[in-house]
Amino acid sequence: MKSLSRLLLLVGGAALTTAVSRRHHKPLQQQHPLGVSSLPEYSRYSTSDAAPSYRKTLLDLHRNLISIPSVSGNETTVASWLADYLTSQGHTTSLQCVDSPSSNSTMVLAKSSLRCNVVVRSLSSQSSSASPAPHLARVLVSSHIDVVPPYIPYAIDTSDEIGPDTLISGRGSVDAKASVAAQIVAVDQLLASNEIDGDDVMLLFVVGEETTGDGMLSFSSSSDNQKFEAAIFGEPTENKLACGHKGIGLVTVSAQGKAGHSGYPWLGKSATEVLARAIVKILDADFGCSDRFGNTTVNVGRMEGGVAANVIARDAVARLAIRIATGNRTTGVEIVREKLEKILEETDGEALSMEWLPGGYGPIECNCDVDGFETIGVNYGTDVPHLSGDHVSYLYGPGSILVAHGDDEALRVRDLETAVEGYKTLIKHVLKKAD
Numbered sequence: 456m457k458s459l460s461r462l463l464l465l466v467g468g469a470a471l472t473t474a475v476s477r478r479h480h481k482p483l484q485q486q487h488p489l490g491v492s493s494l495p496e497y498s499r500y501s502t503s504d505a506a507p508s509y510r511k512t513l514l515d516l517h518r519n520l521i522s523i524p525s526v527s528g529n530e531t532t533v534a535s536w537l538a539d540y541l542t543s544q545g546h547t548t549s550l551q552c553v554d555s556p557s558s559n560s561t562m563v564l565a566k567s568s569l570r571c572n573v574v575v576r577s578l579s580s581q582s583s584s585a586s587p588a589p590h591l592a593r594v595l596v597s598s599h600i601d602v603v604p605p606y607i608p609y610a611i612d613t614s615d616e617i618g619p620d621t622l623i624s625g626r627g628s629v630d631a632k633a634s635v636a637a638q639i640v641a642v643d644q645l646l647a648s649n650e651i652d653g654d655d656v657m658l659l660f661v662v663g664e665e666t667t668g669d670g671m672l673s674f675s676s677s678s679d680n681q682k683f684e685a686a687i688f689g690e691p692t693e694n695k696l697a698c699g700h701k702g703i704g705l706v707t708v709s710a711q712g713k714a715g716h717s718g719y720p721w722l723g724k725s726a727t728e729v730l731a732r733a734i735v736k737i738l739d740a741d742f743g744c745s746d747r748f749g750n751t752t753v754n755v756g757r758m759e760g761g762v763a764a765n766v767i768a769r770d771a772v773a774r775l776a777i778r779i780a781t782g783n784r785t786t787g788v789e790i791v792r793e794k795l796e797k798i799l800e801e802t803d804g805e806a807l808s809m810e811w812l813p814g815g816y817g818p819i820e821c822n823c824d825v826d827g828f829e830t831i832g833v834n835y836g837t838d839v840p841h842l843s844g845d846h847v848s849y850l851y852g853p854g855s856i857l858v859a860h861g862d863d864e865a866l867r868v869r870d871l872e873t874a875v876e877g878y879k880t881l882i883k884h885v886l887k888k889a890d
């Protein structure tokens with residue numbers, strides 16, 4: 456147990472200043488986090504169910520995280536709150552700031568608002584003072600602290616006693632502040648019971664997962680990205696172990712025509728017509744499938760073209776999101792790109808062109824071979840492909856993706872508590888500690 460922990464502010468890996476220095480004596484107990492007023496106590500806790508000892512700690516942490524708005528691009532407050540919380544728990548915590556505010560954010564940010572990942576390198580543990588010099592962490596436990604808009608306030612159903620069935624709602628209650636809270640409590644539980652060595656685990660809570668993945672990309676290229684044996688990513692998987700997720704390609708298909716009077720179509724060339732024919736072929740095409748991930752699917756999310764009903768359209772564009780189920784992480788995009796190119800060529804190679812946004816990837820495999828877990832395949836993107844290295848990836852977390860970005864984002868206390876136990880099992884599995 457370290458008697459003093461430090462909160463370092465890191466920019467591009469270099470320590471600039473010691474921002475917080477605080478003495479603490481009981482790092483594994485719930486303490487009032489620094490800098491945030493404590494929220495009201497729950498009035499009634501159920502005594503009839505076998506509540507885990509950490510229920511209140513878990514619910515308080517979850518509530519604090521949700522109560523701080525953190526739409527992607529505006530994560531500064533939640534990051535510094537979380538860093539203070541982890542510091543108050545006795546963890547050596549630092550902020551790792553990404554280079555710039557997320558570009559094209561609609562948010563107006565103060566120039567001083569650095570966007571920072573929260574990194575815990577060496578976890579406090581009862582035995583760490585007796586152990587030799589800290590070694591490289593073997594497992595990374597990570598989730599994200601940004602959320603999609605709009606902000607929805609925290610709410611907990613208090614019509615009855617707080618028990619496993621109690622519903623908790625609010626933006627981020629599932630995606631992914633539930634994972635963040637459950638991961639922290641799981642690690643603290645394992646440390647308190649001496650089941651893991653604090654040096655074995657690194658905690659990482661990133662910004663920007665819902666947009667460009669810039670938080671994880673920034674961590675990935677930093678010196679903190681050690682040779683992890685495994686990385687456990689927290690995302691809503693209904694507490695099932697995900698065998699992976701589909702890849703993604705964001706593609707803009709453009710058609711170039713020639714304007715003219717609509718009464719004399721032969722004088723021009725309609726970009727909207729060419730694009731429409733191509734899009735129908737794309738929607739009818741088979742872009743491949745796999746047993747694990749199902750079909751590749753195409754969403755034509757946006758189409759624009761032309762200027763007026765009586766003018767032959769000179770330009771038209773369609774923006775597609777393709778969820779790739781074929782090939783592997785590196786070949787998936789190429790397979791789909793070739794098929795798409797062929798369709799455009801067959802339709803009108805001269806008029807049509809396409810542009811792939813950077814950052815696409817094929818299907819991502821995760822390890823789902825751990826005793827005691829149901830498995831699932833998911834269709835959404837994650838930060839898994841944004842962490843470079845040879846580690847084994849696990850994807851697991853509480854709550855359902857089906858409500859995650861909606862107005863009704865919510866989960867039950869049971870889901871959070873099951874996730875704590877799930878993370879404990881996964882961490883011990885990776886570290887080969889007996890259950």
Ligand SMILES: *[C@@H]1O[C@H](CO)[C@@H](O)[C@H](O)[C@H]1NC(C)=O
Nearest residue numbers: 523524525529532533562563
């Ligand atoms: C940014 O986050 C802060 C703190 O969570 C919040 O008070 C503020 O309203 C947010 N700003 C915007 C534009 O959402």
Ligand SMILES: *[C@@H]1O[C@H](CO)[C@@H](O)[C@H](O)[C@H]1NC(C)=O
Nearest residue numbers: 557558559560666667812813
């Ligand atoms: C940001 O917006 C500009 C102008 O709209 C665009 O050119 C650029 O590609 C965008 N950048 C990203 C990362 O989306």
Ligand SMILES: *[C@@H]1O[C@H](CO)[C@@H](O)[C@H](O)[C@H]1NC(C)=O
Nearest residue numbers: 740741743744748749750751
């Ligand atoms: C995949 O697409 C085929 C053909 O459209 C369809 O028959 C099948 O049900 C789809 N499979 C899944 C898992 O959606």
Ligand SMILES: *[C@@H]1O[C@H](CO)[C@@H](O)[C@H](O)[C@H]1NC(C)=O
Nearest residue numbers: 782783784785786787817820
């Ligand atoms: C993807 O498949 C290609 C060809 O089958 C193979 O060369 C490559 O190593 C694979 N990449 C990954 C990341 O599995």
